[in-house]
Amino acid sequence: xxxxxxxxxxxxxxxxxxxxxxxxxxxxxxxxxxxxxxxxxxxxxxxxxxxxxxxxxxxxxxxxxxxxxxxxxxxxxxxxxxxxxxxxxxxxxxxxxxxxxxxxxxxxxxxxxxxxxxxxxxxxxxxxxxxxxxxxxxxxxxxxxxxxxxxxxxxxxxxxxxxxxxxxxxxxxxxxxxxxxxxxxxxxxxxxxxxxxxxxxxxxxxxxxxxxxxxxxxxxxxxxxxxxxxxxxxxxxxxxxxxxxxxxxxxxxxxxxxxxxxxxxxxxxxxxxxxxxxxxxxx
Amino acid sequence: xxxxxxxxxxxxxxxxxxxxxxxxxxxxxxxxxxxxxxxxxxxxxxxxxxxxxxxxxxxxxxxxxxxxxxxxxxxxxxxxxxxxxxxxxxxxxxxxxxxxxxxxxxxxxxxxxxxxxxxxxxxxxxxxxxxxxxxxxxxxxxxxxxxxxxxxxxxxxxxxxxxxxxxxxxxxxxxxxxxxxxxxxxxxxxxxxxxxxxxxxxxxxxxxxxxxxxxxxxxxxxxxxxxxxxxxxxxxxxxxxxxxxxxxxxxxxxxxxxxxxxxxxxxxxxxxxxxxxxxxxxxxxxxxxxxxxxxxxxxxxxxxxxxxxxxxxxxx
Numbered sequence: 005x006x007x008x009x010x011x012x013x014x015x016x017x018x019x020x021x022x023x024x025x026x027x028x029x030x031x032x033x034x035x036x037x038x039x040x041x042x043x044x045x046x047x048x049x050x051x052x053x054x055x056x057x058x059x060x061x062x063x064x065x066x067x068x069x070x071x072x073x074x075x076x077x078x079x080x081x082x083x084x085x086x087x088x089x090x091x092x093x094x095x096x097x098x099x100x101x102x103x104x105x106x107x108x109x110x111x112x113x114x115x116x117x118x119x120x121x122x123x124x125x126x127x128x129x130x131x132x133x134x135x136x137x138x139x140x141x142x143x144x145x146x147x148x149x150x151x152x153x154x155x156x157x158x159x160x161x162x163x164x165x166x167x168x169x170x171x172x173x174x175x176x177x178x179x180x181x182x183x184x185x186x187x188x189x190x191x192x193x194x195x196x197x198x199x200x201x202x203x204x205x206x207x208x209x210x211x212x213x214x215x216x217x218x219x220x221x222x223x224x225x226x227x228x229x230x231x232x233x234x235x236x237x238x239x240x241x242x243x244x245x246x247x248x249x250x251x252x253x254x255x256x257x258x259x260x261x262x263x264x265x266x267x268x269x270x271x272x273x274x275x276x277x278x279x280x281x282x283x284x285x286x287x
Numbered sequence: 288x289x290x291x292x293x294x295x296x297x298x299x300x301x302x303x304x305x306x307x308x309x310x311x312x313x314x315x316x317x318x319x320x321x322x323x324x325x326x327x328x329x330x331x332x333x334x335x336x337x338x339x340x341x342x343x344x345x346x347x348x349x350x351x352x353x354x355x356x357x358x359x360x361x362x363x364x365x366x367x368x369x370x371x372x373x374x375x376x377x378x379x380x381x382x383x384x385x386x387x388x389x390x391x392x393x394x395x396x397x398x399x400x401x402x403x404x405x406x407x408x409x410x411x412x413x414x415x416x417x418x419x420x421x422x423x424x425x426x427x428x429x430x431x432x433x434x435x436x437x438x439x440x441x442x443x444x445x446x447x448x449x450x451x452x453x454x455x456x457x458x459x460x461x462x463x464x465x466x467x468x469x470x471x472x473x474x475x476x477x478x479x480x481x482x483x484x485x486x487x488x489x490x491x492x493x494x495x496x497x498x499x500x501x502x503x504x505x506x507x508x509x510x511x512x513x514x515x516x517x518x519x520x521x522x523x524x525x526x527x528x529x530x531x532x533x534x535x536x537x538x539x540x541x542x543x544x545x546x547x548x549x550x551x552x553x554x555x556x557x558x559x560x561x562x563x564x565x566x567x568x569x570x571x572x573x574x575x576x577x578x579x580x581x582x583x584x585x586x587x588x589x590x591x592x593x594x595x596x597x598x599x600x601x602x603x
Contacts, residue, residue, distance in 0.1 A: 024426075127307030131579050134541025139311075139575055142563055143318045219432045223545050226434045227560055242434060246549075249438065250446040260435035268430040275426075 018280035025276020031269035039085040048076040050083035050236040059252050068258040071241075072248065077255065081262050083236040087148050087225075088266065092218040095155035096210050102156070103163025104206060108194050110164060111171025122168070125161040133158055137220055141229045148231040151224055155217045166209055170202045204281040211277055215270035222263050238263050290594065297590050301583060308579045309361060313354050316572055323568055327370055361576065367569040369562075376573040380555060384577070386456065387554035390546065391539055393470055394478035399532070402482050403521070406489025410524075411516060413494060421486065428483025433542045437476040437549045444472060454551040473550045477542050481535055488531055492524040526597050533589030537582050 020026045038045065048054070057074035060066055068077035110121040128136065140154035174180060183193050224230030225239030233240055238259040245255030316323075324337045324346075341347045345356050360366065366376040405425075409418045445453035451472055457465040496502065497520055505515045544556035551557070559574030561567075 123303075123307070127304060127311060130304050130308055130583055131311070132537030132540045132582050134538070134544065135575065135578050135582075138544070138559075138563065139315050142571060143315055143320075215430065222432055223434060227545065227548060228564060239434070242438065246438065249442055253442050256435070256438045256442070260432070260438065263432055263435060264427075264430055267432070268427065271426060271430050 015277075015280045019276050022276045022279065024272045025280070028269040028272030028274075028276060031265060032273055035085055035266050035269065036089060038082055039089045042083045042086055046076075046079040046082040048079040050080045051075060051234050052079070059248070061252075062254055069252070069254045071245070071252075071255055077241075077258055080236040080241055081238070081258050084238045084241060084259060084262065085266070087231050087235065087237045088218045088221060088263070091148055091152045091155065091221040092214040092270075095152040095217050096159060096214050098152070098156040099159035099213075100163050100206055100210055103160045104167050104199070104202060105194070106160070107164040107167025108171055108198055108202070111168035112175060112190070112194065112198065118168070121164065125164055128158075128161040129165070133216070134220060134223065137224065138227075138229065141224060146224075146229050146232055148221070148225075148235065148237065151221050151230045154224075155220055159213060159217075162213075163206065163209065166205060167202045170205060171198055174198065174201050208274060208278045208281060211270060212274035215267040215274065218263065218267055218270070293594060294591070297587060301587060304583060305580065306358075308583070309358055309576065310354070312572055312575050312579075313357060315575075316568055317350075319568065326566060326568070366573045366576075369570045370567045371565055371570075376569050379558060379570065380573050380577050383553055383555045383558045385459075386552055387543055387547070387556060389459075389466075389470060390473055390477060390543055390552065390554060391536075393474035394481065394539060394543075395532075395536075397474055397478035398481035398485055402485030402489055403525075405482075405486040407493060407516060407521060409486065409490040410493035410497065413490075418490075422490070425483035425486045428479050429487075431480060433476055433480065433545045434549055436479060437473070437546060440472050440476055441549075454549075456552050469552075473546045473552055476549075477539060477546045480542070481539060484535060485528065485532070488528050489524060492527050493520060496520045496524045526593070529589060529592055529596060533586045536585040536589075540578055540582055 019029070052075060054070065054074040054076065057066075057070045058072055060070040060074075062069045066076050066078065068081060070076055071080070106121060110118045131139070136158045137151075137154045140157055141150065144150040144153060180193065180197055183197055188197075221230055222237070222239030222242070225237045226243045228240075228243065231237035231240050233244065241259045242256050245252065245259075249256050322337075324340055325332055328336055328340060345353060348356070364377055366380075368375055369379060372379070405421055409421045412418055441453060444451050452469055455469060457469045459466045493516075497516075502515060502520055505519050506512070510519070543554065544560060546552070547554045547556035548560050555574060555577060559571065559578070562570035562574060
């Protein structure tokens, strides 16, 4: 346990030493705080319609202006962070919780189990990420929760493939063989010998794919297949602003900037994490 | 493995994957809640009419038989009719396909054309201010969602400056300039993120190659630096990039759906999204099969390109 804590500390130290990664981490933590404290920091409710305040340009009272219903854009952007971050984090955590054990079983046992799993994975990977997400959303009804379900399904085969690869490379290592020879039960081998080896690449993939998931949620909502109005979501708010974009460009600008900032922070963090966990990959 | 065997094996692998794709689509359409016959028959619906329709379409047969009948239709070009317009699905798709193909080709061309010089410039002097600025820009590019970038380009170039038309389309038959003036913003929107991604790839791949002994040898022999970089290093650095380009075509196809919808281009993506929003399931089916098969074929084409780029594969 002592050694493990040491490893985490080393990775964290390497991570914060890289300026871009540290900046990414700070912005990401900030966005999470914004999402958690939205009710307290947003000046108005996301759906409060203010009298005679339709389409007001950014001002001191409304730093991001107001929309066609007189809603404060800043408050909607703050509340919109909840949907984006929740869908991004929940979907990728769910996908990894399903994908990791399936990948371990597939790689460890090999044989027909592996064959069946990998053929299914092959077919699912034959669909572009966004297309598969759209297909699943056709079957489910449009909502933020269902977007999370769809994105987890899309990513399970990706985690399976990644973890299986790691397991294949360590399956024949002596310490695994020794554990087997000592009669250690398979689930203990999975949990204590194989899983720790998979965590590093999985963590990098989770971080980077949270960014992809946030863009996917916003894109699905933008197409009218994700979060439904009046629930605040960066993607659907941007869509609603398109018709009056020429006169009120701020309506598109601020939700878009929020997505850009969040995803940029996550990508910088993911990049730094990859270098910190595996210095060999560093160029 | 000989070239012929390699090609043969690659071609044969396409078949089970295609069958897998059709199976997923078949299951998906049947998993949609509600009775599709209700939508298909619309006003003509009655229990008797529904029963008659089921018998006519073989929907009362076992599910495996239904799948085979359906698969036969897909393979022989009978993709059914749109539930809304009643026109054959395949005809509609073929009508929209050229727009999407042009968009994809332009976006990919833009991405490749700019990413190679950017990647090389970055790699030649790693960790220089030039490298840092290019890497920062590419990080920004990767993090920009298509619909936001597209909206920004629309605001600036179409609505404010009025240099380019906003949301409409002109086919190639109306002249190349006219056509390109409508396509350039969508292609840029779609291509920019890939351009950023490829730039990073080319840079990393170049850095890897530049460290190799044969590059030192070339330099020691007095080959000019320009020639070393562009002839000896770049050629090998591009090989791993090609594989990633194949995988990135999946993202391009996904992105095209959004870009077409944003710019109102009459391509497959717009067709698919309209079909989904109006619950035109036969059309949705066609849209998904065409998109997924396109991705499959693109990866096949990349495999072939690899064969010609890297002779080592042929003897392996």
